[in-house]
Amino acid sequence: MKLKDIMKKIASIFIAIIILSSCQDSSAIDSPHLENFAKRSVDLKSNDSLESGISYLSVYSQIYSLSEHRTHNLTVTTSIRNTNLKDTIYIEKAEYFDTHGESIRSYFKSPIFIAPLETVEIVIDEIDDKGGTGANLIFEWQIKRGCQEPFFEGVMISTSGQQGLSFTTAGRRIK
Numbered sequence: 200m201k202l203k204d205i206m207k208k209i210a211s212i213f214i215a216i217i218i219l220s221s222c223q224d225s226s227a228i229d230s231p232h233l234e235n236f237a238k239r240s241v242d243l244k245s246n247d248s249l250e251s252g253i254s255y256l257s258v259y260s261q262i263y264s265l266s267e268h269r270t271h272n273l274t275v276t277t278s279i280r281n282t283n284l285k286d287t288i289y290i291e292k293a294e295y296f297d298t299h300g301e302s303i304r305s306y307f308k309s310p311i312f313i314a315p316l317e318t319v320e321i322v323i324d325e326i327d328d329k330g331g332t333g334a335n336l337i338f339e340w341q342i343k344r345g346c347q348e349p350f351f352e353g354v355m356i357s358t359s360g361q362q363g364l365s366f367t368t369a370g371r372r373i374k
Contacts, residue, residue, distance in 0.1 A: 239311035239319070243289055249341040256338070256370035258353040260323055260330035270332065271364070273355040275323035277336060280350040281313040288313050288349050291339040293321060298333035310341075313349070325357060338370070348372060 243249070258277065261270040281288045290313060293306040306321055313319055323330065340349050351370025356363070 236307035236311050239313075240307070240309045241289060241312045243291070243310045243341060248344065249289070250344050250346075251339070251341050252348060252372055253374040254338045254340065254349070254351050254370045255373045256336045256351045256353055257368050258323070258330065258334050258336060259332060259355050259368075260334050261328050261332050262355075262364075263332060270328075271357060272325045272328050273357045273364070274325040275330075275334075276354045276356075277321040277323070278350075278352045278354070279313060279319045279321070279338065280352065281315055281317050282347045282350050283315050285315055286343050286346045287315065288346065289341040290319075290349065291341060292337070294337050295321075295323070295330065296335050296337065297329055298331035303329050303334075336370075 256277065258275045259273055260275055261272055263269065264271040277293075279290060279293070289310050290307075291310045295303045295306070297303055311319070321336075323334075336351070336353075338349070338351055342348060353368040353370075354365065355367075356365040358364070
């Protein structure tokens with residue numbers, strides 16, 4: 200084999216390594232896909248006419264596979280839905296917790312509004328495994344009295360080759 204051919208193979212391998220290593224961007228864990236919550240920010244002054252609540256949503260950034268020693272990562276899409284036809288709802292807090300109940304991150308600093316029939320989403324990347332097998336989100340919210348409560352739903356999905364895995368969870372009011 201000629202030196203020229205060997206150099207071409209080494210260059211090809213080097214380029215392949217660079218391409219493959221650039222495919223996974225680990226910075227996504229540090230800066231999750233956040234909707235521009237600043238444009239939804241509202242100033243909720245103490246308003247006695249609004250009813251407050253807290254809801255819990257279980258999500259899974261990982262599930263066990265084959266045994267308790269092997270896990271499979273999942274992408275989580277969290278939907279915050281306003282099922283009201285005419286009334287706006289307000290989400291004061293959306294906080295993500297890991298399996299051990301430790302806070303991982305809050306998704307916005309001030310309350311946001313969600314217009315009638317609108318859905319706002321939070322996406323947790325598949326490579327973000329910080330939540331583990333028992334992750335959850337806590338939502339604090341306010342609505343007008345007599346208004347439908349917000350609906351919280353999680354969709355977890357992962358695909359590998361021709362195999363796919365997906366399931367959903369629904370939130371529940373805890374306070």
